[in-house]
Amino acid sequence: MRLLNSLSGRFLILTAAFVMLAEVLIFVPSVARFRADFLLSHLERAQIASLALLADEIISPDLEEELLINAGVFNVVLRRDEARQLMLSSPIPYPIADTFDLRNANAFRLIGDAMHRLITPEPQVIRVIGDPVRMGGLIIEITMETAQLRNAMLDYGLRILLLSAVISLFTAVLLFLAVRRFLVKPIKRVVDHMKSYAAEPEDARRVITPSAGVTELREAEETLQSLQTQLTSALKQKEHLAQLGGAVAKISHDLRNILTSAQLFTDRIEMSEDPAVKRMAPKLVSSITRAVHLCESTLAYGRAEEPGPTLSRFALTEIVSDVIDSERLSVGENQVSFSEDVPSKLVVRADAEHVYRVVANLVRNARQAIISSGKPGEINVSAHEDSDSWIIRIADTGPGLPPKAQEYLFKPFKGGASKGGTGLGLSIAAELIRGHGGALMLERTNENGTVFCIELPKGDLQNIS
Incomplete structure (x- = not known):
């Protein structure tokens, strides 16, 4: 279960599924092509069987039956010189179910007929029409049973599927190893660096050093390095500020006492009769008062009680x-x-x-x-x-x-x-x-x-x- 939830495990499953889908797309036209070749081979064998009749117009029933069995058909009709002639024939066990003309059949028609044959288990008698080979006539037509055709198609299809499974498994394993080598391991390295950095973010030695060969992963590492560097700097600055805050609070406490004493002296200076002193004393008092307030505000800030x-x-x-x-x-x-x-x-x-x-x-x-x-x-x-x-x-x-x-x-x-x-x-x-x-x-x-x-x-x- 852990493997299935991992990136490499899911990639393995997806790869196998996509390869199988590709093999299915190859399997369908391959089976259709196999069916067409099977029917064409029976047309050719039937034409060869009819040559015996052309050589000797009278053949024995036993020979005729043997020729039809070897050709795998019931009847052979050959059209020569616009004349349709039943060359070889034998009893048909049941009525003809369908007729297939291979002369102008397109790929979609061949695929449709092949799939229909695979899903139809009952044996049927079909008529097949095609062109004779080597200019042996205008049209050749045969009737045959579908059981042998369907069995041959199933056998061919199973071999194709088995080969597809082997190819997909082999391809998936190779891609699995490649993904682990080029993606999963670099990502795991980044994750390990993040965990290590999270344990002690103030330690600059734990900042990641980009080393990935994949462009996207290297960009991620460089971005993470920049983020970690900024965060480490911010944490150090925060620590310095905390230390500075403690020092300032101590200084402000003592400075406030000193300024309070100075404020008492300025009260006496204000009573001086010297015009220059009278002019400057209020400003001195105001400055010292502001300094005292600033020290008090600093102490309040150090207690996190900074007033608005x-x-x-x-x-x-x-x-x-x-x-x-x-x-x-x-x-x-x-x-x-x-x-x-x-x-x-x-x-x-x-x-x-x-x-x-x-x-x-x-x-x-x-x-x-x-x-x-x-x-x-x-x-x-x-x-x-x-x-x-x-x-x-x-x-x-x-x-x-x-x-x-x-x-x-x-x-x-x-x-x-x-x-x-x-x-x-x-x-x-x-x-x-x-x-x-x-x-x-x-x-x-x-x-x-x-x-x-x-x-x-x-x-x-x-x-x-």
């Missing part, structure tokens, strides 16, 4: 101004210039901290790209709204994203936009915007600069988690 965005209405220009002011402190005005085109009355409904992190990340990436190019550049943050969403664009005149960064955009640890970058910033930004039901998209990047677009929907986001 806390939606509120706020003026977008305040967020953008804070980002630009922070970035201006990191670079001189003569190298990177900043501009904003955000309507003062544009109010969005989103998580202010999340939007700040996303805009700050994109602006910081743009600044780093311009600085790395060694040429002056400009960063512009613009925003507008339509009936369905708020749209924020961050455009720069930097060198554009490298091909690797474009290929693995928004995928962590696949290569950042800047040298030595991890790609985490864009991945986190895209995830934060998706949490709002929106999208972060790369709108354009080339040697003239890069434009990122943030879309925040205006729909009901209360149930976003």
Whole structure:
């Protein structure tokens, strides 16, 4: 039963069945041809028997009976010179059942008559008409019994079927061995590799090495190799992320305590009478508060309790101004210039901290790209709204994203936009915007600069988690 359920076993059965079908298609016309030759041979023997009468017009009844028995017929009628003449005759045991004219019979007629004879076991007397051989007359006609004909056909048919069975079995065995050699064994090898890889997918040594000679199987092995390689890489990355997550959670815990202490000191700085301190203190407090919130969010994420965005209405220009002011402190005005085109009355409904992190990340990436190019550049943050969403664009005149960064955009640890970058910033930004039901998209990047677009929907986001 196991063999029958296997690929090679089923192929063996199908091969034997198809070979037998082919042999049947050969058997039918072969039996029909055998029947036609059998009848023609009796016509020829009957004609030869009638020659004795032509040589000697008077023959004894005993000789006539012997000639008819040797010819295997009851009567012989030969038409010569338009005259129909009964040459030899003997009593017919029962009436003539059918007449067959072999002079103009087509293949389908011969096949039909042969099959009918095989399925008719009762002996009958038939009349057969044909052309005499060697110009021995115009028409020769005989009457004969079908028992001998049917027995000869059955004997011939059984020999053909036996030969067909031997050929089909031999062919099936050869094909069975060929299928096992060229298909089953390579497929079993692929299956064994899959089982071995499934046991330890992190082990790169278990990735299959394509070696099949059959084109289709080799393509399957190459596809499997690519899939296993990507999966092994993804599993390693997942493991690294898990380890990184644990480390970040520990760092965030301690950093939160440090920032909490710093927050207490900034409260005292706010009471200073120095105008410069009064101007910078609120921004310092805001930055430290955001850092504390970020650490708390990181710890919550490590516990798989990352909360959804806390939606509120706020003026977008305040967020953008804070980002630009922070970035201006990191670079001189003569190298990177900043501009904003955000309507003062544009109010969005989103998580202010999340939007700040996303805009700050994109602006910081743009600044780093311009600085790395060694040429002056400009960063512009613009925003507008339509009936369905708020749209924020961050455009720069930097060198554009490298091909690797474009290929693995928004995928962590696949290569950042800047040298030595991890790609985490864009991945986190895209995830934060998706949490709002929106999208972060790369709108354009080339040697003239890069434009990122943030879309925040205006729909009901209360149930976003």
